[in-house]
């Protein structure tokens with residue numbers, strides 16, 4: 001299909017609700033039922049298309065009246081996957097901006113072509129994002145302002161009452177975000193849909209992970225990240241982005257195992273935490289994976305090992321900085337090394353086809369560049385679409401099981 005021209009993109013971003021260009025070419029849109037049988041010749045797509053959750057009256061060929069995720073006009077009530085946007089990044093230590101991630105990815109998602117070579121017609125299931133909550137964005141700004149002097153000082157100084165007050169304010173804000181996400185997630189899960197989080201910093205999905213861990217005891221987490229995020233409160237902040245998996249592994253007994261991939265910036269105490277976990281935390285360091293590749297191991301073999309370390313039910317936590325930094329130059333803490341896009345897609349496909357069930361996911365730390373440079377968002381939107389495809393594929397044939 002033809003790509004949109006720059007001017008189309010521009011006019012779209014300035015007035016996104018007014019007769020924006022048609023989302024899909026006509027060939028895809030006439031009659032979804034017959035489309036299902038027409039695509040059945042491709043085995044992977046047939047599996048996905050076998051159980052579409054397409055809302056009645058949805059016409060992807062019509063000019064959109066709203067600006068839904070991926071340009072689809074699907075309400076959260078009709079969607080099989082509902083994204084909870086979390087515009088919060090009070091504790092990002094190096095460079096703020098991921099609070100704008102949800103808006104940025106939403107905008108870039110309009111440009112994503114919806115047929116997926118790996119996962120088929122993902123969009124058929126209905127994909128939607130809740131409105132970006134202005135109250136959380138405002139809370140992020142005020143918490144960020146409170147956190148700033150503490151971050152500048154390199155962390156809360158013991159006995160510094162101003163720092164202590166700031167930390168208390170930031171922690172309270174983070175807890176409000178956690179409770180908000182938990183509440184929204186519970187609502188989505190209760191009606192049998194799949195819930196996902198779009199951050200925001202990496203602390204954003206805690207409420208979702210907590211909700212899923214109580215519903216799927218023993219579930220594993222596949223974390224793709226440059227950082228281990230296993231710090232026991234970072235700079236004094238209990239709910240720091242750098243502490244999320246410390247919090248998850250110490251507060252959520254429902255999480256059976258954490259499998260980390262792409263880690264290449266890690267503290268001594270984080271390594272110790274993983275080593276003392278008796279296998280509950282399994283780390284695939286980026287450098288170790290590369291060394292094995294240099295010695296002849298294939299990426300496919302390494303992916304199999306990663307996937308086999310995971311239990312039957314899996315949550316995927318995707319920090320965009322797990323990717324090579326040229327794919328996310330404006331994220332909070334970019335680090336050299338990391339996964340390529342193709343390596344990521346292969347890993348997700350191996351997970352999806354391994355017989356495991358992906359029960360939810362998040363994408364965090366995507367930040368826009370200066371003056372609307374939309375590269376980070378473009379990558380983020382595509383990763384989000386792949387995560388959706390991976391999740392749906394893993395659940396195909398188990399629609400009944402998706403009820404809980």
Ligand SMILES: [Mn+2]
Nearest residue numbers: 202225229319
């Ligand atoms: Mn992270």
